[in-house]
Amino acid sequence: xxxxxxxxxxxxxxxxxxxxxxxxxxxxxxxxxxxxxxxxxxxxxxxxxxxxxxxxxxxxxxxxxxxxxxxxxxxxxxxxxxxxxxxxxxxxxxxxxxxxxxxxxxxxxxx
Amino acid sequence: xxxxxxxxxxxxxxxxxxxxxxxxxxxxxxxxxxxxxxxxxxxxxxxxxxxxxxxxxxxxxxxxxxxxxxxxxxxxxxxxxxxxxxxxxxxxxxxxxxxxxxxxxxxxxxxxxx
Numbered sequence: 032x033x034x035x036x037x038x039x040x041x042x043x044x045x046x047x048x049x050x051x052x053x054x055x056x057x058x059x060x061x062x063x064x065x066x067x068x069x070x071x072x073x074x075x076x077x078x079x080x081x082x083x084x085x086x087x088x089x090x091x092x093x094x095x096x097x098x099x100x101x102x103x104x105x106x107x108x109x110x111x112x113x114x115x116x117x118x119x120x121x122x123x124x125x126x127x128x129x130x131x132x133x134x135x136x137x138x139x140x141x142x
Numbered sequence: 143x144x145x146x147x148x149x150x151x152x153x154x155x156x157x158x159x160x161x162x163x164x165x166x167x168x169x170x171x172x173x174x175x176x177x178x179x180x181x182x183x184x185x186x187x188x189x190x191x192x193x194x195x196x197x198x199x200x201x202x203x204x205x206x207x208x209x210x211x212x213x214x215x216x217x218x219x220x221x222x223x224x225x226x227x228x229x230x231x232x233x234x235x236x237x238x239x240x241x242x243x244x245x246x247x248x249x250x251x252x253x254x255x256x
Contacts, residue, residue, distance in 0.1 A: 035184070062242045073146070073232055073247035074185065081242070119184050123243050129198050130175070130243060132184030 035133035037120055042139045049107040051136045053120030056101060060122040063096060064130065065105045068117045077105075077118075107138075115140045146235050146248035154254045160221045163251045167214040167235030173197070174216045175245065176208060179230040191216060220253075228255045 034056040043049045055063070061082055066074040080087045080094045080103075087094045093106040103120055120133040147166045155161050167174050173192045177185035187200035191210035205221040214235070220227055230252050234245035 064242075071249070073249045074234075074245075075247070076244055079242045079244075121184075129187050129190065129200065130245065131187065132177075134182075134184045 035120055035122060035131055037118075037133040037136045039134070040137050040139070042141060043110050044141050045110060045112055047110055049105075049110045049114070049138055049140075051105045051107075051118050051120075051138065053103040053105075053133055054101055055103065055120070055122050055131075055133075057122060057124055057131070058101070059124045060101075061124045062122065063094075063103050064121040064123070065092075065094065066119040066121060066132070068119065068135070070116075074119065110138075110140050112140045112142055114138060146233060146246050148231075148233055148248035148251050150251060151249070152252045152254075154256060155223050157223055157225060157255055159223050160219065161223060161253065163218040163220075163231050163233075163253070165216045165218070165233035165235075165248055167216065167233070168246050169214060171214060171235035171237050171246070173236045173238065174210055175234045175236070176216075176218045177232040177234065178202070178227075179232055179250070181229070185232055188218070223255045225255050228253060 037053045064079040065077045091108045095104045117135040119135045121130045123130045149164045175190040176188040179185040188202045189199040190197045194210045207219045210216040230250040232250045234247045236245045
């Protein structure tokens, strides 16, 4: 079955870059996503990448996909205190919108 | 355009009881998915409804059931509540089934089973 794994915690200083990593097992994954969850809030879709792409950039966010190694990363440039949250990697495949989420990486930004 | 809303915000139930959670999808979205998020975990897919029909289901027993209505609202029903059902329940709406699946999540309902 599908499995998505992430490291649990990342701490960075304000202004530095953050890199959050994720590995997945489903070779038929079509789309890979990054979601952000702030305390007491639902999930917010940050960005996604199609499985035939290697990289996608969206303002401060850069997504890198290594399909051979089934490795996905999210780089946040110039990390701000407002970026403190839990970040979830997720993947989808198949004919309906089942999205499989990782366990989340808690990003702590130190002022 | 309104976002996705869920009610109630918090709920406390006793083991063995039944519960109904409600979700109002973003206007025009014909697909709704429900997720269970246990503390410290990622969301787990429960099921999805597309145009009022169940379109897919995760590894959840039949006591988890749902309904979707024509007015973009939906319900998650859980019978015979167990302690392990304590979690944050999230609904997410999206437009159609074509990828990428840009789901818009509600803030969730926190269910506590005692």
